Amino acid sequence: SYAGGNFYIESGQAFFVKSSGLAGTLSFPENSKVDGSNLVTRPASSGKQLRTNLYLTTGGANNLYDGVLSEFDGSYSTGVNEMEDAIKLSNFGENIGIKKTDKILSVERMPELAITDTIFYALNHLRIQNYQFEFIPENIDQPGLTGFLEDNYLHTSTVVSMTGTTKVDFTVVNDPGSYAADRFRLVFKQIGGPVPVTFTSVRANKQHKDIMVEWKVENELNIHHYDVEKSADGRNYSKVNETAARATGSGSVQYNWLDTNPWDGDNFYRIRSVGMNADVKLSQVVKVNMEKLPSAITVFPNPVREDGILYVSLDNKAAGNYRVSLLNSGGQTVIKRTLNHGGGSSVYSIIAEKAVAHGNYLLTITGDDNINLTFKVVY
Secondary structure (H helix, E strand, C coil), X not given: CCCCCCCCCCCCCCCCCCCXXXXXXXXXXXXXXXXXXXXCCCCCCCCEEEEEEEEEEECCEEEEEEEEEEEECCCCCCCCCCCCCEECCCCCCCEEEEEECCXXXXXXXXXXXXXXXXXXXXXXXXXXXXXXEEEEEECCCCCCEEEXXXXXXXXXXXXXXXXXXXXXXXXXXXXXXXXXXXCEEEEEEEXXXXXXXXXXXXXXXXXXXXXXXXXXXXXXXXEEEEEEEEECCCCCCEEEEEEXXXXXXXXXXXXXXXXXXXXXXXXXXXXEEEECCCCEEECCCEEEEECCCCCEEEEECCCCCCCCCEEEEEEEEXXXXXXXXXXXXXXXXXXXXXXXXXXXXXXXXXXXXXXXXXXXXXXXXXCCCCCEEEEEEEC
């Protein structure tokens, strides 16, 4: 039923047949074969199109999982047309499609790109992971026309270039809005003035016990400052730093801030740009997990050396008072000290006011939580 053009299935070409009724069979008799071939899988010109790829980000690497294609031409219709559009064939992993009316498409052909056009993405089978969108435009640039990726969950808007590849990171957390199928859409708008500031990258990495947050921007015009916002659950954020903008105008600018008080577990960060007129824009979200370090109390050396100094090491312990007592075999207190611990890890020396006789002793340590630890110590 294909009208016009090359309607032959070429050697090595794959295709799908969609039935309008029940499943059936498709047979090709010998006389269906023809001589010659045509190049159909590598067209010489791609025309006007926008390719959207979905990557899974893990271990510092991006793995391509799925993608969709939007093509633009004045001869294409606005509705879903089986001669022009391709229905999405879902898989068991992560899926991205284009929602049009009640259909999910993998290829959508639409008229020439215009102001207020919107591409509605449909995501499925997302996991609690880090992902990345990749937008690859070809021949769709128009004066003043700019794409904005809108995130319905974080309520952010990120500029998508009409001339070069744009990559946007996002994170899925254990919240229905985070993995909702309709979380993202691409809206096209006419921008009369300069393009708003663009967050080209946002990163957060461990640096020993701290976390370094870095962000890179372009088109920094009329920006007053940047707020670093932090969250433990990816939903409720609070401001933890303010960095003044350098106001360089065009070009690329990079900023960073060191979080010296990260939380055990997940640390979510995002950057809020604040303009001279108090207009704001949010970056994508990044996450760093700081595993909780084990806490311990150790006593050394044991036996105690001739200098008579005993050391108590508090590793990753909460702040508070730790009461130390050294008892001889008769139950008498030989040494009594209170360690005022500021939290974290520290080593304290326990020195007797007078010589301690050789023998076996018990050292007890009691914290504000009334948990007692007892050590056998040999002097």
